[in-house]
Amino acid sequence: MRFVQRFIPPLRIGGVALDLSFIVLLIAINIAQTAIHVIL
Template identity: 60%
Template sequence: MSPLAFALDLLLSIFYFIVLARVVIGFIEFVVRDWSPRGFVAVICELVFSVTDPPMRFISKYVPPVRIGAVALDLSPLILLLGIVFLRFLVVAFL
């Protein structure tokens, strides 16, 4: 694997885990309604949201949430994670 492919794969892997952290934070906010991060956790949450917001907003413009009864399921994190996995595959296979 070339150094460029290694660097791209590393960046995509880090971004993958940041998106997973966003999913976990969203799940915690959904389950514990009155939870609000404080201190160092608030800084980490702000970093996670500021990094993942632009691509997730872009995907949400074109893919509406799926309605399941009274709940709307946002598919943008899933699509973003699948896109990252696909890009990692392309980087490893062709670079």
């Protein structure tokens, strides 16, 4: 998780910072699982 946070800064909306690294990590895991499922 911290590895992803180094490359993806939080999205600042007014006074709130939204951590996008968790969302990006979930999407990457989902894509990887789908790719592995298709290959196998």
